[in-house]
Amino acid sequence: MTESDKTHHAADRLIEACRSKGAPVCVGIDPVLNKLPDSLGGLEPIAAIEKFSLEVIEAVAEHVPAIKPQIACFERYGSEGYAVYERVATAGREAGLFVIGDAKRGDIGTSSAHYASGLLVGEEDSAVGCDALTVNTYLGMDGIEPFFKAAAATGKGLFALVRTSNPGGDKLQGLRLEDGRSVAEAVADQVADLGCGELGSSGYSLLGAVVGATKPEDAVSLRQRMPQQIFLVPGFGAQGGSADDVRACFKPDGTGAIITASRSVIYAYNPADTDWPDAVTQAAIDLKRQIAEILS
Ligand SMILES: O=C(O)c1cc(=O)[nH]c(=O)n1[C@@H]1O[C@H](COP(=O)(O)O)[C@@H](O)[C@H]1O
Numbered sequence: 618m619t620e621s622d623k624t625h626h627a628a629d630r631l632i633e634a635c636r637s638k639g640a641p642v643c644v645g646i647d648p649v650l651n652k653l654p655d656s657l658g659g660l661e662p663i664a665a666i667e668k669f670s671l672e673v674i675e676a677v678a679e680h681v682p683a684i685k686p687q688i689a690c691f692e693r694y695g696s697e698g699y700a701v702y703e704r705v706a707t708a709g710r711e712a713g714l715f716v717i718g719d720a721k722r723g724d725i726g727t728s729s730a731h732y733a734s735g736l737l738v739g740e741e742d743s744a745v746g747c748d749a750l751t752v753n754t755y756l757g758m759d760g761i762e763p764f765f766k767a768a769a770a771t772g773k774g775l776f777a778l779v780r781t782s783n784p785g786g787d788k789l790q791g792l793r794l795e796d797g798r799s800v801a802e803a804v805a806d807q808v809a810d811l812g813c814g815e816l817g818s819s820g821y822s823l824l825g826a827v828v829g830a831t832k833p834e835d836a837v838s839l840r841q842r843m844p845q846q847i848f849l850v851p852g853f854g855a856q857g858g859s860a861d862d863v864r865a866c867f868k869p870d871g872t873g874a875i876i877t878a879s880r881s882v883i884y885a886y887n888p889a890d891t892d893w894p895d896a897v898t899q900a901a902i903d904l905k906r907q908i909a910e911i912l913s
Pocket residue numbers: 645647687719721751780781782783827829851852853854855856877878879880881
């Protein structure tokens with residue numbers, strides 16, 4: 618992590634990156650062995666996962682502002698997998714990308730502090746290589762505060778789960794409270810409260826919110842409740858979310874959200890193709906075009 622990263626607010630860095638690349642989009646790095654191109658077939662599984670992830674970064678770096686490595690896809694291979702996750706995240710930052718570590722951690726406060734040290738800050742500031750981390754709010758805000766303090770001290774960002782893209786989230790996050798709010802709206806209010814102390818010059822907080830592209834009916838109310846949160850919007854493409862569905866996640870000036878897609882971009886090739894990175898590049902450009910169109 619450079620000195621300038623520490624002093625430069627994460628939300629401002631993300632907004633600048635989106636502006637300079639021409640659209641607020643993110644490519645999720647979710648490498649899965651049986652979906653990799655045939656040309657990587659001769660390698661050991663974890664070596665294939667690393668090569669694939671690094672080639673995806675190379676294929677998209679010129680076109681998109683951000684990537685989101687999904688830690689589960691690496692951690693399932695144990696310590697070697699974790700080391701690959703670190704190298705992939707670092708390669709993303711070295712390619713000039715804003716790297717969102719997708720780890721969805723959250724625990725009682727004391728344990729969250731350990732997660733924050735390891736995944737967000739890095740022991741001895743060795744840095745795990747990410748600019749922001751996804752965190753799980755559903756243990757309550759005291760589970761998020763240690764991440765928030767660590768992020769504020771190191772110029773990093775967070776995206777807190779508010780309204781997730783999966784169907785099962787409806788039965789919990791959609792429940793109505795006595796005061797008429799949904800559970801997701803109550804969580805949104807708490808995220809907005811916690812985040813309001815750490816704003817960048819863009820007016821956005823280092824604490825952003827995850828709002829699924831598959832829940833367009835909730836986006837209007839959540840956008841109003843969290844005016845200072847950048848929304849990280851998964852569920853686009855493979856899970857059915859469309860460009861129209863994510864429109865309400867943005868503010869009228871076109872800021873306030875970043876749309877992320879994994880499978881629809883990184884597996885956009887025919888496995889037999891040796892020039893598969895070209896198809897990944899093309900899919901990233903297409904994602905960018907779709908989002909730029911709704912914002913124009
Ligand atoms: O935090 C996330 O990124 C996330 C939150 C959520 O509500 N839904 C969701 O799909 N995700 C992640 O976003 C990625 C979606 O992948 P695709 O469906 O292939 O685009 C996966 O890595 C998920 O773990």
